[in-house]
Amino acid sequence: MNDNLDKQLEAWKEQRSPKDAQFASEEKFAADFFEKAAQLPAEKDAKKTFWPIVCKLAACVAVVLCLAVMLLKLNQTNETAIMDMPLAQVPKIELIEMVREQNDKAAEIMLPRAVEALPPPPLTAAEKTVVPEKPESMPAVKQTRREELQERFMAAEKKEQNNEAIDAVAKSVPLHPVMAKAKSAVKDVAYAPQKPVARYRKALTPQEMPRMMKVQSDGYNMVDENMQFSASPSWNTEEYKNVSEKPFLAVTENPLSTFGADVDTAGYGMMRRMIVQDRRLPPPNAIRIEELLNYFHYDYPMPEKDDVMRPHFEMQVAPWNPSHQLLLVGIQAKTIPLEELPPSHYVFLIDNSGSMSHVFPMVKDAMTALAKQLRKGDSVSMVTYGGGVNVLLEAAWDPQVVCAEIEKLDVGGYTPGGEGIQKAYQIAEKHFIKGGNNRIVLITDGDFNVGTSSEAELVEMVEAKQKSCIYLTVVGCGMGNYKDNKMKMLANKGNGNYFYLDEPREARKIFVKGMTGNMVTICRDVKFQLEFNPSKVFAYRQLGYELRAMASSDFRNDAKDSGEVGMGQQVTVLYELVPAEASEDVKKQAVPGWQPLKYAKTEAIANDELLTFRMRYKLPQGDVPAVEKTTALTTVPMPTSNWNWASSVAEFALRLRHSSFAGDADYSRAMKRARTALGDDTAGHRIEFLLLILRTQELDAK
Amino acid sequence: MKDKDQQFQQLISGELPVLRGGIYRIVGNTADTDDVIQDAMLRAYRQFDSFKNQSALRTWIYRIAVNCAFDCVRQKKRQAKMLSDYGENALNETTQAHDEEQLQALEDAVAELPENYREAIVWGCLSDLSGHDAAEKLGCSENALYQRVFQAKQMLKKALMKEDEE
Known part of the structure; x- marks a missing residue:
């Protein structure tokens, strides 16, 4: 095939060789060109040559509009069909959409009920403290056909459970009227019904149209397995920056971890689009753990009166590796009353x-x-x-x-x-x-x-x-x-x-x-630095923030640019720690080939602190010197729902990324823990994430 | 003003043969080739002020010329199709030989490539330029160009395979 293509290209090149072509002389070309160029002043000229393009585009837009109107109609029939269906039969994907589309009020009523109905029982107190159970003798090599089949069966069973979970959500919501109410509320928002139009417009070709219509008129799930054509164009030129994960670093050699603030959330939206709309697993590079973490709002304490930001810590055994600890650092920026905003x-x-x-x-x-x-x-x-x-x-x-x-x-x-x-x-x-x-x-x-x-x-x-x-x-x-x-x-x-x-x-x-948060910057060039105490921590690994990593020496270099934090925004960071008292095996596994330095002996100073946290930032206006604040941390408070939530987001992300540090990270465990941490989630972002996990699990099983 | 004209004069005498070599392979006749190049240059001429230096201008012309050329081909095809729809098959009546058909399929596939891959194929593969020269004209490194040509070929293969299946 390869040769064939090259040959064809060669043939093309030969066949249309300009060798024998009789071109006008260069002088003539130049003369023509300057004559034309001189004819029209720049502005009008622009219009004239651009007209054909504008016309073409107008035609395109017209076609698109026609399609949009058609689909809109189709979609409406589909919606009514769904509303008339017994809820247990409402297709899963629609349920996700519905949950997402509801206004906050309906979400308040319905979502907690839906969650209660999810099957596995909530964690017991004992489970909460040590979540991960030892994996039962992992199948090392597939030895026999029987074992292989067994494995497949288990996979299928897992999937089945998963389906049950979703069905349970559907069944547990005997809220047909509420749902209908929510729907009609959504209809008031002008663009709600248009949404699927934008989504499918791209994928429809004349051949596919009739198929689509058939499915629609059956009132059947619009995003069915057969309809995968919406998944991706025949090729895809999306570009994601290559990100290599940070490894574990030994504290004796790298006691400082420095990084810039990052409150972006784009990664979450992109991931959601790929999973829900395109129905495919996102490429590993599109998943940036920090952006998933920062998408959610956490319950961190507000800064004191004169402070601009306040750090908050929580720590617990890492769910995916019982011999490691997982430290959460949450930074909360202050809010300003609206009237006082510049x-x-x-x-x-x-x-x-x-x-x-x-x-x-x-x-x-x-x-x-x-x-x-x-x-x-x-x-x-x-x-x-x-x-x-x-x-x-x-x-x-x-x-x-x-x-x-x-x-x-x-x-x-x-x-x-x-x-x-x-x-x-x-x-x-x-x-x-x-x-x-x-x-x-x-x-x-x-x-x-x-x-x-x-x-x-x-x-x-x-x-x-x-x-x-x-x-x-x-x-x-x-x-x-x-x-x-x-x-x-x-x-x-x-x-x-x-x-x-x-x-x-x-x-x-x-x-x-x-x-206000996204548009009003409260401090700029925000840098964070953690210094770990080698007598407490053997090694650490920061999750995400690869693109914001900094050399420790740049922390106090104020010429070095860094991220901004807006009003009321939060930065959430996770560190996986290998405690100093961990066994040699654990240490060796985390930092392979580590050995004590020969010359620089690090004598541990008698100190109970676990780490010191520093932040350095500039106030947004004018050329003011940077401010630095330090917090030393001795005891870390017990985890709250903040930790539970952040750790399950991280577990999900590690698993989805196929990270080499994922340990035995697992979707269903992430799900289990996340369910204990829903909080009051009025906007429905967290429940949406739960459904996203289910969806991913299904895609992954395929 | 004088300066601008002078630069374009230079561009014309320097780049015209190369541009003709590449564009001719897309549109297939001399008149259209010159029209396309003229069109591309006129656009560059109009937006002249926004170019920092000559190499950026040149890159832009190389790029836009390919776009114009494929637009031109598409338009021609549409006209031909309209004619044949009206029963005037004179244009299409000559039965196409097998390799002509193949070439046609390939041409269509190239026309459908994303812009930067398309130009990589045209200037990196179809024109008489050396790899080094082509990369220079497109304002990228030689390696980047090879990379793009490689990926473009992958896409073409995929597209052609799909076509075959249908």
Whole structure:
């Protein structure tokens, strides 16, 4: 096949060789070219040559709209069909969707009941303290056919249990009226019914259409096994940054662990999209444990009056490795009353190139949501880049004007990203509010395909600009052609944060609920450092934060850029520790080949402290010196639901990543523990995660 | 202004033969080839101010020319199809030989590749440029280009295989 393709390419090359072609002379070409170039002034010219493209795009949009309307209708029939079904028969995936789509009130009523009904009994007190049981003699090698079959059977049984769990959820919800109520509440939200449209539009081809319709008219589960075509385009050019996990480090050699703050949550949205919408397991590199951890809200104590951030600790035996401990460090940033917030100037920088067409309605909603939150003194500018860079609004303060302008937006053209970013920074500088919150909100799928867009150039420029106290929020969306690596890097370099929009609900989480946290920076260049006491801890391993790791020497180097933390935000970090009193075997396994240093003898100083935690940050405005706070930790409080939740998220992530440090990490145990830690979860994020685990388990079993 | 024209004059005399070599292989006749190149250059001319240096400008032209060329081919095909729909089969009547058909399939597959892979195939495989030169024109390292060509070929294989099955 390989030769064949090469041969074909060669044949093509030969057959169309320009050798014998009679081209016009170079002079003639040049003359023609300059004649044309001189004919039209730049602006009008642009319109003229771009018209055909605009027309084409308009045609595309029309087709898309037609499809959308058709699907909308189909979907509605499907929805009613589901509402009329006995609940036990409601397909699982729909249940997940429903749970997610409910407004908070309905979630409050229904979710706890659903959870109570999940089958395995809650953990007993004894189980809670030492969760992991020893794996019963792992099947070392598949010796006989019988053993192989046995194993398969066990796998199937596991899956069956899993299905039962979901059925139980379905059965336990005799809440048909509530469900209906929730549904009608959702319908009030204009985009709710559109959602599946956006999701399936891409996958439908004329051949598939009839099949789809048949399934729909049967009222059957829309996302059935047979419908896997929605999974992924025939090839996928999404790019994720390669992340290699941090190993265990011996405390005697590396007593310091230093990293920058990271409150991004994009990783969770991307993972959810792949599992629920694409129905595939995400590639290991797309899973960033820190972003999964930070997606959830924890119950950490608020900082004292004058403090900006406050650390909180919890420790317990690591669920996936009973000889290790798992330390949770949660950092809570303070909140400011809304009235006291400084005025803001937002520059929306919107990629309205053709590749954005299928997510554009959602993007518009997200921006409208933000525009409606504008307070007195706030202002908005808007720059689009697609067919060219256009400035649509400059420092407008009237939400109505802004919304109207958003309404008019449309897609079309290529993506000269670099130029757009430059323009946005120019405008941000022009309308700079001194002492205020100056922020660029970049919304794109990250596919900068034309113009000055080499990654290095872009980053260079953003880095040059970040000194000016203008922050950058990157909101990624789209799929199939998504450039996660570029986006993450831009946000990191541009003093900013990074989100991923996979569904309208997420837009609300980012722009409405998380608005103050995501949009108002409370301290910048936030760095954390832990120093472990070698007499207590033999080795440690930080989970995640690979992209934020720092050299210890950079901790006090204030020229070194680091992450930002917004108002009320939380940073959650997990460390897996090998205690100093652990057996030699355990130590050897964690840090293979470790031996004491020959010259530098580390005499343990008599000290009961486990570790010292330092944080260093700058206040957001002006050129102020950095502040450093230190906390020494002797006894670690018993774990609460914070630890239970964070550890199950981590266990899930380790298992999903096929991490080499996963130990015997297991979905169902993560699930079991997570269920004890649901808290009051009014927004339904945690229950959604439980269902996500079930879903993953199923996919994994395949 | 003068400076701008001069730069374009230089570009034309320096790059025209290479551009023609590559684009001709996509569109297949001289008139369209020149149209496509002219179109690409006009676009670059208009956006001239946003380019930092000449190499960025050149890269851009190489890139956009491929896009224009495939657009041109697509348009031609659509016209031909419209004609044949109206019964004027004159254009399509010549029965296509087997390898002609194969070439057609390959061409379609290339047209469907994502942009940066497509240009890697056109300039790295189909044109007369050496690997080093092609990488330079596209503004990337030679290794990156080979990597992309390799991946593009993988995609092509997949696409062609799928086609065969159907």
